[in-house]
Amino acid sequence: MDNVTDGCKKRLKDPEADEFEGEVPIEEVQKDICAIIAGDRSSGCNVSYVFDGFNHKKSSDFISWAVAEFGTPAFWLPVMCTKETAGIAWRKLNDGAEEVTEDGI
16 A cells, blocks of 8 residues: 555655655545556456555545445455564565664564
């Protein structure tokens, strides 16, 4: 979800500014997600999507939007882990780094 939000920031950024200022409106994130899925559908791709988070205020807001937009999912796969577990996995992916960087967090 962060990648979609970053794409929105680039798209919405004032051409005169170095960076996007403020919070990306959730409607813009939703619009970009819908565009990605519509593109896959129109090209005939049969894809399952993994949302690695959400930008909505509550998880129920995200689920309500997703179900209304795309229909009831064929399956849900809720996955959670502790920050410690995520840190272990991140260090393994980054050649045994000693500390998790701020970007890694």
